[in-house]
Amino acid sequence: MSVEGGGKGWIGASLLRKEDARHLYGHGMFIADVHVSGVQDVAFVRSQMAHARVVQVDKPARHAANVFVLNDIQPVKILEAGPELSAHRHSPYPALADGRVRYVGQTIAACVMPTRAQAEDLADQVHVALEELPAVVDVVAAMRPDSPRVFDEWPNNSYISTSVVEGNPELLGSAAVRVHRRLRLNRQATVSLEGRGVLAYWDHRLDELVVYLSTQGGQVKRLALSRMLGLPEHKVRVIAPDIGGGFGGKNRIMPEDIAVAAIALKVRHPVRWIEDRREHLLASPHARDHTYDLTICAERDGTLLGIEGDIYIDAGAYALWPTGAFQEASMASRNLTGPYRMRHLRLDAHTVATNKAPMGPYRGVARPGATFALERLVDEVARELGREPFDLRRQNAVTAAELPYRTAAGLKLDTGDYIAALDLAREKIDLPAIRRRQVAGEPDGRKIGVGFAFYTEQSGHGTVEFMKRKFRVIPGYESANVRMLPDGNVLIYVGVQNHGQGHETTLAQIAAHELGIDPGQISVRYGDTAIGPYGFGTFASRSIVFAGGAVGKASRALAEKIRRIGAHLLQTDVAAIRIENGMIHGPSGKIGLAEIAFAANARPDQLPTGMDPLLESVATYEPTESGGVFAYGTHAVVVAVDPDSGVTEILDYVVSEDCGTMINPMIVDGQVQGGIAQGIGTALYEEIPYDEQGQPLATTFADYMVPCAPEVPTVRIQHIVTPALTTEYGVKGLGEGGAIAPPAAIANAVADAFRDIGASFNETPLSPRRVSEAVDLARRARGGQR
Amino acid sequence: MKSLTVELNGATVRYEVEPRQTLADFLREQCRLTATHIGCEHGACGACTVVVNGKATRSCLRLAIMCNGQSVETLEGFPNDKIMEVLRRHFHESHALQCGFCTPGMLIMARDILLRLAEPDAQTVRQQLSGQICRCTGYANIVDAIVSAGKALRSQRAALP
Numbered sequence: 001m002s003v004e005g006g007g008k009g010w011i012g013a014s015l016l017r018k019e020d021a022r023h024l025y026g027h028g029m030f031i032a033d034v035h036v037s038g039v040q041d042v043a044f045v046r047s048q049m050a051h052a053r054v055v056q057v058d059k060p061a062r063h064a065a066n067v068f069v070l071n072d073i074q075p076v077k078i079l080e081a082g083p084e085l086s087a088h089r090h091s092p093y094p095a096l097a098d099g100r101v102r103y104v105g106q107t108i109a110a111c112v113m114p115t116r117a118q119a120e121d122l123a124d125q126v127h128v129a130l131e132e133l134p135a136v137v138d139v140v141a142a143m144r145p146d147s148p149r150v151f152d153e154w155p156n157n158s159y160i161s162t163s164v165v166e167g168n169p170e171l172l173g174s175a176a177v178r179v180h181r182r183l184r185l186n187r188q189a190t191v192s193l194e195g196r197g198v199l200a201y202w203d204h205r206l207d208e209l210v211v212y213l214s215t216q217g218g219q220v221k222r223l224a225l226s227r228m229l230g231l232p233e234h235k236v237r238v239i240a241p242d243i244g245g246g247f248g249g250k251n252r253i254m255p256e257d258i259a260v261a262a263i264a265l266k267v268r269h270p271v272r273w274i275e276d277r278r279e280h281l282l283a284s285p286h287a288r289d290h291t292y293d294l295t296i297c298a299e300r301d302g303t304l305l306g307i308e309g310d311i312y313i314d315a316g317a318y319a320l321w322p323t324g325a326f327q328e329a330s331m332a333s334r335n336l337t338g339p340y341r342m343r344h345l346r347l348d349a350h351t352v353a354t355n356k357a358p359m360g361p362y363r364g365v366a367r368p369g370a371t372f373a374l375e376r377l378v379d380e381v382a383r384e385l386g387r388e389p390f391d392l393r394r395q396n397a398v399t400a401a402e403l404p405y406r407t408a409a410g411l412k413l414d415t416g417d418y419i420a421a422l423d424l425a426r427e428k429i430d431l432p433a434i435r436r437r438q439v440a441g442e443p444d445g446r447k448i449g450v451g452f453a454f455y456t457e458q459s460g461h462g463t464v465e466f467m468k469r470k471f472r473v474i475p476g477y478e479s480a481n482v483r484m485l486p487d488g489n490v491l492i493y494v495g496v497q498n499h500g501q502g503h504e505t506t507l508a509q510i511a512a513h514e515l516g517i518d519p520g521q522i523s524v525r526y527g528d529t530a531i532g533p534y535g536f537g538t539f540a541s542r543s544i545v546f547a548g549g550a551v552g553k554a555s556r557a558l559a560e561k562i563r564r565i566g567a568h569l570l571q572t573d574v575a576a577i578r579i580e581n582g583m584i585h586g587p588s589g590k591i592g593l594a595e596i597a598f599a600a601n602a603r604p605d606q607l608p609t610g611m612d613p614l615l616e617s618v619a620t621y622e623p624t625e626s627g628g629v630f631a632y633g634t635h636a637v638v639v640a641v642d643p644d645s646g647v648t649e650i651l652d653y654v655v656s657e658d659c660g661t662m663i664n665p666m667i668v669d670g671q672v673q674g675g676i677a678q679g680i681g682t683a684l685y686e687e688i689p690y691d692e693q694g695q696p697l698a699t700t701f702a703d704y705m706v707p708c709a710p711e712v713p714t715v716r717i718q719h720i721v722t723p724a725l726t727t728e729y730g731v732k733g734l735g736e737g738g739a740i741a742p743p744a745a746i747a748n749a750v751a752d753a754f755r756d757i758g759a760s761f762n763e764t765p766l767s768p769r770r771v772s773e774a775v776d777l778a779r780r781a782r783g784g785q786r
Numbered sequence: 787m788k789s790l791t792v793e794l795n796g797a798t799v800r801y802e803v804e805p806r807q808t809l810a811d812f813l814r815e816q817c818r819l820t821a822t823h824i825g826c827e828h829g830a831c832g833a834c835t836v837v838v839n840g841k842a843t844r845s846c847l848r849l850a851i852m853c854n855g856q857s858v859e860t861l862e863g864f865p866n867d868k869i870m871e872v873l874r875r876h877f878h879e880s881h882a883l884q885c886g887f888c889t890p891g892m893l894i895m896a897r898d899i900l901l902r903l904a905e906p907d908a909q910t911v912r913q914q915l916s917g918q919i920c921r922c923t924g925y926a927n928i929v930d931a932i933v934s935a936g937k938a939l940r941s942q943r944a945a946l947p
Contacts, residue, residue, distance in 0.1 A: 016878055016879060016881070017878070017881065019886070020877070020878045020883060020886075021878075022886070023883055023886030023889045023890075024874040024877060024878060024883070024889060024893070025821075025861070025862075025865075025874075026819075026820070026821020026822075026860070026861035026862050026890050027821075028821075028886050028887070028889075029820075030820075030823070030887060032814070032820070032823075032824070033814075033820035035818065115815070117804070117806065117807070117811075191921055192885075192887075192921060193823075193825045193831065193833060193885070193887045193888050193919060193920070193921045193922075194823070194825065194885070194887045195825075242885075242886065242887075243885060244823070244885050244886070244887030245884075245885045245887060245921050245922055247921070276827055277825070277826040277827060277828065277831075499885050500884030500885030500886070500922045501884070502884070666881050667881070669881075670881050670884060670922075670923060670927065673923065673924035673926050673927070674884060674921075674922045674923050674924040675924075676924055677921075677923070677924030677925065678921070678924075700826070700828055700830070701826050701828065701830035701831060701919075702828070702830065706919050706921070708915070708916045708917070708918070708919060708925070709911070709912040709913075709915040709916055709918070709925040709928070709929060710912045710913055710916050712924050712925050712926070713926075714908075714926040714929070714930075715924070715926065738924075
């Protein structure tokens with residue numbers, strides 16, 4: 001393990017990761033690697049229709065006992081999902097179909113056999129009679145009064161419709177510049193390379209249900225399973241092993257999880273289900289699928305005034321527990337002013353049920369859509385005014401002097417320098433040079449375009465923010481248990497889940513900083529409800545803020561006790577004691593940390609009178625500002641587009657970003673680069689289209705394009721560091737930011753390439769077909785060639 | 787069931803397999819060699835890449851029985867391989883892995899690239915890697931790791947008498 005920046009300052013060191021070795025030698029333990037004797041595999045019978053009555057399910061007589069329908073796994077309670085709002089309509093989602101199926105891929109029956117191949121054979125023999133019903137496919141048409149209904153008892157297909165009215169939106173009607181666009185981010189999957197998975201069995205010795213689950217947060221899943229299965233929580237143990245990517249897609253309780261856990265209570269052997277790629281693309285939590293019908297308004301001098309219009313979120317057939325998809329609409333509305341001084345908003349946001357797979361969170365949640373809509377509109381206003389889009393951004397962005405700034409929709413943008421981020425990106429991408437290159441033209445006939453997008457990334461938000469979002473479980477804190485063993489080495493248990501973020505390294509750096517020891521002496525553990533403290537898991541760019549804060553706080557409490565023991569043993573005052581490099585230093589002597597640890601654990605006779613033994617501390621942590629701290633940045637991208645084939649190549653990609661204090665800059669850069677790769681996927685490649693009958697048209701990697709090494713450039717990352725004022729160490733979360741801005745920046749760049757003919761690029765992914773059609777359409781409109 | 791004999795990571799082993807069982811399932815479920823990961827089962831993601839008769843091969847697209855009499859090497863089979871050791875070091879130092887799920891397939895393919903191409907440049911490595919999906923890293927650090935491993939191996943060879 002080597003360190004940049006010396007051995008003492010662990011905060012800010014690009015420490016190489018402690019978690020690498022097991023993966024480099026193939027010793028990782030992912031869900032499908034967990035071996036439990038006698039395990040049998042599950043294959044699900046899934047709906048092949050988007051909307052249908054389940055008339056009959058015939059089990060093959062020879063294996064009837066191996067086929068489970070809903071009645072066979074009862075009792076299973078359905079928990080109400082979605083925000084805790086009476087206006088949000090209930091969409092009861094059974095683990096196996098209850099007489100109705102509402103999307104292609106919905107689970108109808110579970111077949112259990114010794115191997116997956118045999119289970120799939122059995123699934124093929126289960127005959128399901130479906131009576132097809134009209135499918136609801138288009139999100140806007142779904143809101144028309146004559147649309148078929150996803151749920152018969154609902155008055156329309158809206159889970160919930162909400163309005164945001166801020167400032168004085170009546171002014172917008174008479175604005176000098178009004179630009180109307182319809183914008184769309186299409187549906188995609190989260191595509192962790194490891195699919196979902198669950199393995200469950202009853203442990204007779206411990207008398208508990210053990211559920212191995214590929215999840216981003218085991219404690220909350222245990223809560224769900226306990227309530228659904230009617231088991232007390234101490235009889236349910238959820239273990240999350242190594243997780244092969246999550247990105248939000250593994251942070252909801254899913255029907256397969258519930259069905260497998262319920263079957264484990266009925267059979268005498270362990271059962272498991274490992275998601276295959278087709279199932280992942282069909283039925284894992286889907287994402288994005290935002291449609292915006294918006295008018296942005298501005299003064300002639302370029303002052304942005306506000307936005308009005310409608311937002312449609314295609315949330316699919318059911319709300320996933322706990323919170324459904326409502327935060328997509330609420331966050332999209334509230335983030336739609338971005339970093340700009342826009343004070344007037346009138347937005348109607350509809351979270352709509354359709355006959356598609358249910359929507360879940362995905363890296364960036366709502367903000368890739370809001371940023372795409374806003375930043376595309378800003379570019380369109382600039383075009384309308386004949387201005388350089390960059391200059392319009394700079395003119396309207398909140399300045400450092402104006403921070404903290406309360407946006408029109410009530411977000412408190414905290415610290416930083418947005419103008420500096422814009423300018424840095426402009427300088428590094430060299431805007432004037434690109435403008436010159438465009439004038440010169442390309443020898444190969446391709447068009448060059450440059451696009452900018454600014455984003456903010458709310459992170460470390462706690463109780464108040466999640467109360468606003470009406471969450472059923474409020475992830476308002478994280479916890480850490482820091483334990484020093486008799487030899488002075490440390491075990492830390494946390495409630496967040498590491499699935500690539502490097503917590504085993506960064507949380508050890510924080511504890512090492514507080515305890516004055518080497519990170520190599522510290523092990524960070526997580527992912528087992530039997531041993532970890534309560535916590536909510538890893539999502540919402542929260543782990544380094546919350547779990548980092550909790551580890552810091554618990555470590556400091558431990559350090560304080562160590563000092564008191566040290567003062568006692570060195571016969572001095574505790575104020576005179578300091579801890580450094582594993583030693584306790586007093587004015588006239590020193591003592592090894594290991595000796596203190598041994599005394600605290602194994603020689604209580606050496607402790608001060610009345611002091612409790614052990615060196616162990618549990619702390620919870622929430623930042624003092626529970627509305628969150630905002631990381632932010634500017635993405636700038638240069639593309640070359642073939643106007644005839646519509647193929648887009650990224651020539652250069654620059655990010656200037658500020659996530660406050662970086663605990664480990666190497667890991668920060670890795671998150672930025674990785675997030676941008678996913679954002680490039682959203683922008684250019686990834687899409688699950690549905691046909692008019694509600695059949696998904698991308699169910700393999702042959703149809704669903706994921707960016708590979710040739711499509712993802714090495715991003716040039718620039719850091720601005722403005723420590724947050726309300727978090728430990730001044731950190732801000734940054735896991736999602738990379739994925740937020742690429743659709744906006746890349747679409748702006750493609751539009752810039754064709755600004756001379758006014759082609760529109762308002763829908764992702766910007767596939768070759770979409771781009772070439774847009775160019776063709778614009779050429780025709782101008783009466784040009786072809 | 788059919789009888790299958792393979793040289794697996796240097797040792798001759800014999801199993802009874804179903805003719806339809808893929809090499810990936812055989813390695814994972816029968817042999818319990820779980821470094822070989824399954825990411826798509828249709829040959830698009832490269833997570834299951836192993837070495838068959840010296841060539842990088844997608845184990846999800848090959849039936850186990852097709853490997854009868856052949857040699858198969860998985861990541862578990864390279865504990866002391868010189869190229870793999872250099873690659874592991876550079877993957878670690880370049881932060882070329884996050885969740886680690888694609889890593890075994892990446893390492894097998896990277897070794898294959900370095901065996902075929904001495905000291906490839908970044909663009910070559912990107913093209914050569916185009917059949918391997920990584921969802922976490924955005925590839926840049928993986929490309930760096932392979933390029934720098936290629937350089938390190940070249941200078942090691944140059945240093946030999």
